[in-house]
Amino acid sequence: MRIADKTVLVTGANRGIGKALVEEALRRGAKRVYAGTRQPLSHSDRRVTPLTLDVTNAAHIQIALERVESLDILINNAGVHAFDDLSDRAVLEWHLAVNFFASTTSRRRPSPPCRSPPPTRSPRRPRST
Numbered sequence: 001m002r003i004a005d006k007t008v009l010v011t012g013a014n015r016g017i018g019k020a021l022v023e024e025a026l027r028r029g030a031k032r033v034y035a036g037t038r039q040p041l042s043h044s045d046r047r048v049t050p051l052t053l054d055v056t057n058a059a060h061i062q063i064a065l066e067r068v069e070s071l072d073i074l075i076n077n078a079g080v081h082a083f084d085d086l087s088d089r090a091v092l093e094w095h096l097a098v099n100f101f102a103s104t105t106s107r108r109r110p111s112p113p114c115r116s117p118p119p120t121r122s123p124r125r126p127r128s129t
């Protein structure tokens, strides 16, 4: 995949695979890398724009949508894999919220406002003389 001159957003960008993806995008010449993290992040590369982004937080997602002007590549990396009691509903809901529902929500972008098409003119009839 061509990354050069692209705008990339990585969720869960503070550690693990997400952090490595940020570095790889920079290495491949990304124009801008939005680094979504739950805790404040600073980065020495000026192409990195930190975003406070808990992927289960609707307000964070809304603010991210407003701050990110255009985006070529969204990497929904943030995820959890707790080795917990999966018969515990709360644990299941947490996994679904982060791993599944967050990725469906963060892909949504508000559509541009609809404009009605200009009225179509019917062709003029030739005047009878």
Ligand SMILES: NC(=O)c1ccc[n+]([C@@H]2O[C@H](COP(=O)([O-])OP(=O)(O)OC[C@H]3O[C@@H](n4cnc5c(N)ncnc54)[C@H](OP(=O)(O)O)[C@@H]3O)[C@@H](O)[C@H]2O)c1
Pocket (backbone or CB within 6 Å): 011, 012, 013, 014, 015, 016, 017, 018, 037, 038, 039, 053, 054, 055, 056, 077, 078, 079, 080, 081, 098
């Ligand atoms: N490593 C593997 O072998 C492997 C294999 C298959 C799939 N994966 C998937 O690849 C992704 C990254 O794996 P990894 O090994 O790098 O995992 P990791 O080291 O556990 O890192 C998970 C990242 O997700 C973030 N995160 C968790 N919940 C979040 C939330 N609600 N909102 C925003 N960020 C959240 C964490 O942020 P905090 O630091 O704030 O917790 C962290 O940055 C995960 O989705 C994982 O399921 C990994």
